[in-house]
Amino acid sequence: xxxxxxxxxxxxxxxxxxxxxxxxxxxxxxxxxxxxxxxxxxxxxxxxxxxxxxxxxxxxxxxxxxxxxxxxxxxxxxxxxxxxxxxxxxxxxxxxxxxxxxxxxxxxxxxxxxxxxxxxxxxxxxxxxxxxxxxxxxxxxxxxxxxxxxxxxxxxxxxxxxxxxxxxxxxxxxxxxxxxxxxxxxxxxxxxxxxxxxxxxxxxxxxxxxxxxxxxxxxxxxx
Amino acid sequence: xxxxxxxxxxxxxxxxxxxxxxxxxxxxxxxxxxxxxxxxxxxxxxxxxxxxxxxxxxxxxxxxxxxxxxxxxxxxxxxxxxxxxxxxxxxxxxxxxxxxxxxxxxxxxxxxxxxxxxxxxxxxxxxxxxxxxxxxxxxxxxxxxxxxxxxxxxxxxxxxxxxxxxxxxxxxxxxxxxxxxxxxxxxxxxxxxxxxxxxxxxxxxxxxxxxxxxxxxxxxxxx
DNA sequence: TGAGTTTCTTGACGGCCGTCAAGTTCTGAA
DNA sequence: TTCAGAACTTGACGGCCGTCAAGAAACTCA
Numbered sequence: 001x002x003x004x005x006x007x008x009x010x011x012x013x014x015x016x017x018x019x020x021x022x023x024x025x026x027x028x029x030x031x032x033x034x035x036x037x038x039x040x041x042x043x044x045x046x047x048x049x050x051x052x053x054x055x056x057x058x059x060x061x062x063x064x065x066x067x068x069x070x071x072x073x074x075x076x077x078x079x080x081x082x083x084x085x086x087x088x089x090x091x092x093x094x095x096x097x098x099x100x101x102x103x104x105x106x107x108x109x110x111x112x113x114x115x116x117x118x119x120x121x122x123x124x125x126x127x128x129x130x131x132x133x134x135x136x137x138x139x140x141x142x143x144x145x146x147x148x149x150x151x152x153x154x155x156x157x158x159x160x161x162x163x164x165x166x167x168x169x170x171x172x173x174x175x176x177x178x179x180x181x182x183x184x185x186x187x188x189x190x191x192x193x194x195x196x197x198x199x200x201x202x203x204x205x206x207x208x209x210x211x212x213x214x215x216x217x218x219x220x221x222x223x
Numbered sequence: 224x225x226x227x228x229x230x231x232x233x234x235x236x237x238x239x240x241x242x243x244x245x246x247x248x249x250x251x252x253x254x255x256x257x258x259x260x261x262x263x264x265x266x267x268x269x270x271x272x273x274x275x276x277x278x279x280x281x282x283x284x285x286x287x288x289x290x291x292x293x294x295x296x297x298x299x300x301x302x303x304x305x306x307x308x309x310x311x312x313x314x315x316x317x318x319x320x321x322x323x324x325x326x327x328x329x330x331x332x333x334x335x336x337x338x339x340x341x342x343x344x345x346x347x348x349x350x351x352x353x354x355x356x357x358x359x360x361x362x363x364x365x366x367x368x369x370x371x372x373x374x375x376x377x378x379x380x381x382x383x384x385x386x387x388x389x390x391x392x393x394x395x396x397x398x399x400x401x402x403x404x405x406x407x408x409x410x411x412x413x414x415x416x417x418x419x420x421x422x423x424x425x426x427x428x429x430x431x432x433x434x435x436x437x438x439x440x441x442x443x444x445x446x
Numbered sequence: 447t448g449a450g451t452t453t454c455t456t457g458a459c460g461g462c463c464g465t466c467a468a469g470t471t472c473t474g475a476a
Numbered sequence: 477t478t479c480a481g482a483a484c485t486t487g488a489c490g491g492c493c494g495t496c497a498a499g500a501a502a503c504t505c506a
Contacts, residue, residue, distance in 0.1 A: 063366045067375065067446065071366040085355045094363070117348060124347040125340060131354040132308045138361040140317070143286045143294040145369045146407030150463070152290065176484065184369030189463060191485050207472090223290065373493070399454065412493060414455050431502090 008032070008055035008106050011079050014126035022120060029116070030106040041097035041105060048091045049110045051083045057103025060178065063095040072182040075100075075173070084131060086110055145184045153183050154193050155222045158203065162213050169212040197222075231255070231278035231329050234302050237349035245343060252339070253329040264320035264328060271314045272333045274306045280326025283401065286318040295405040298323070298396070307354060309333055373408045377416050378445045380406060381426065385436050392435040420445075 009015050009023045009030065018026070030053070035041055041052070044064055059076040073095060076082055085091050087110055108116075117124040144153055157179075162168055172179065176187040183190070194211075197203045202219045204212040213219065232238050232246045232253065241249070253276070258264055264275070267287055282299040296318060299305055308314050310333055331339070340347040367376055380402075385391055395402065399410040406413070417434075420426045425442045427435040436442065 063362055065366050065370040066379070066443070067371055069370040071369050073362055073365065085359045088352045088355055091359070114348075117351075118344060121341060121344040121347065124344065124351060125337075128340075128347060128351060128354065129311050131351065131358060132311055135354060135358060135361065136308045136314070136317075138358065138365060139286055139296055142296065142361060142365045142368060143288050145365060146294050146404075147288040147292040148290055156289070175482095181369075186464060187484070188465080188486085192463090195485080220289070398452095409494060410454070411456085411495085415493090418455080 008053065008104065011055060012053050012081070012106075013079055014081065014123055014130060016126065017122050018120060026108075026116065029112045030108050033105045033107065035099040035103045035105065037099055037101050037103075039099050041099060041103075042093060043096045044093050046093045048083065048086045048093045050107045051081060051086055051110070051113050052097075053106040053108070054078055054080050054082075055104040055106050057105075058100040059103060059105075060098045060100050061095055062098070062181070070181050071184070072174075072178050075182075081127075081130060084127075084134075087113060149223055150183065150185045150189055151193050151196075151222045152220075153185075154190065155197075155219045157183060158211060158213060159216045159219055162216065168214075168216075169206075169210060172209040172211060231276065231327065234278060235276050235304070235329075236302055237304065237346055237353060239349065240345050241343060249331075249339065252335045253331050256328045256330065258322040258326045258328065260322055260324050260326075262322050264322060264326075265316060266319045267316050269316045271306065271309045271316045273330045274304060274309055274333070274336050275320075276329040276331070277301055277303050277305075278327040278329050280328075281323040282320050282326055282328075283323050284318050284320045285404070293404050294407070295397075295401050298405075304350075304353060307350075307357075310336060368407045372446055373406065373412055374416050374419075374445045375443075376406050376408075377413065378420075378442045381434060381436060382439045382442055385439065391437075391439075392429075392433060395432040395434060 009026050015023060015026060032055070033041075035057075041059060054076050056078050058078075059074075059080075059082070060072060061074040061076060061082060062070045063073050064070060074080075074082070076097075082097065117127075144156065148156075161173075162170055174182065176190050180187045180190050194203070194205060197219065198205050200218075202213070202215050202222075204214060206212060232249050238246060238249060255278075256264075258280075264282060277299050279301050281301075282297075282303075282305070283295060284297040284299060284305060285293045286296050287293060297303075297305070299320075305320065340350075367379065371379075384396075385393055397405065399413050403410045403413050417426070417428060420442065421428050423441075425436070425438050425445075427437060429435060
């Protein structure tokens with residue numbers, strides 16, 4: 001099993017550039033956990049003192065609003081990390097995570113991770129890189145939900161997803177309910193908008209949540 | 224002038240913990256700029272290769288949405304930094320900054336800052352700290368605009384502002400138009416909601432954009 | 447102080463979209 | 477394959493809030 005667990009550290013971009021020996025050091029620090037699909041990885045109000053690394057699988061991260069509604073913030077893939085704020089202060093979580101598929105996770109406690117960053121400065125620079133991208137993404141998301149219509153947000157989501165997959169035809173990676181909370185709307189509205197796009201010929205809906213984009217440019221002009 | 228410029232580096236939290244000599248090193252790298260109120264510090268589509276430090280003043284940072292509307296993302300104070308994404312890749316800005324009052328700014332080029340982080344690892348840890356907080360804040364803001372009503376968001380904004388100032392009576396730091404783009408709404412709606420809160424006795428509006436909060440608990444129950 | 451500009455307020459109106467409800471399709475386990 | 481539960485679709489309805497417009501108030505600067 002040593003090989004398997006070692007893969008966990010190797011996979012993670014923030015530990016790239018470290019010599020194998022140094023990766024072993026890290027391996028001795030992390031704790032491994034496994035979750036089945038649907039299991040909760042952490043909840044709101046958990047003490048927030050562990051950095052989480054997705055070794056294998058997918059994790060949905062939700063945040064709870066004051067009125068009790070949920071917002072899907074991230075869809076973490078293998079190699080992604082979570083728990084950023086964990087690294088510094090005693091904070092409480094306001095989010096909760098749920099495995100979307102069977103998932104392996106590595107945890108590193110705050111103190112250990114801080115020591116690691118002191119010892120291997122390249123790690124903190126890699127983490128900065130990750131945070132920078134996430135900040136940029138969140139800034140765009142905030143702007144988008146605050147200023148654009150649901151229709152425009154959905155259109156952006158579709159074209160961006162297609163672009164990142166390098167294909168016009170793809171399967172929606174989320175159920176409509178999750179997609180709805182991600183875009184700040186409701187499943188009903190998603191259904192209606194998709195039907196509308198299809199009627200306009202901008203997309204084609206196929207069985208199994210498969211979407212084919214026919215006219216990305218026109219789609220983005222949707223208001 | 225040496226003393227004055229040195230203050231710039233001393234003021235910035237991310238350079239704390241450095242010896243004076245090391246701060247001098249940094250001082251020799253930064254470039255100083257001064258802007259009058261209303262001046263533009265940087266625009267969308269600028270090449271993004273400089274980290275900006277607010278040495279003195281206030282800066283509004285907006286982002287442009289696809290439909291041309293603006294979103295106020297940050298209100299930077301003395302000691303705050305901006306340009307996070309700058310630090311890593313050749314990205315283009317999607318935001319623009321504007322001085323709210325006469326403002327002094329220090330800029331550090333990406334290459335120089337990366338060298339600094341290599342030399343003084345504590346800097347990168349401090350930057351991580353800043354990013355972590357900003358991420359947490361943006362996550363809350365995204366969730367809030369996506370799931371809560373304008374009324375609830377405005378109520379949160381008022382009570383949080385009051386709390387951070389440790390007083391019930393305070394002056395709104397922004398014009399209604401800016402406050403509106405920050406909260407993802409319009410000046411008209413802000414006016415209406417404030418009038419409504421006042422009619423309900425939850426707040427009292429006084430001349431000069433001064434607000435007095437009478438019942439913070441009840442205010443937060445607004446939907 | 448006063449004129450001109452910007453900002454703010456209030457009203458009227460309409461559209462987007464959230465909610466509730468009912469019917470249909472999909473999915474996964476026995 | 478079958479069937480129960482989940483997910484999805486579609487319709488009807490209503491409220492929140494964005495837009496336009498006009499008047500009031502506040503601010504700026506000579």
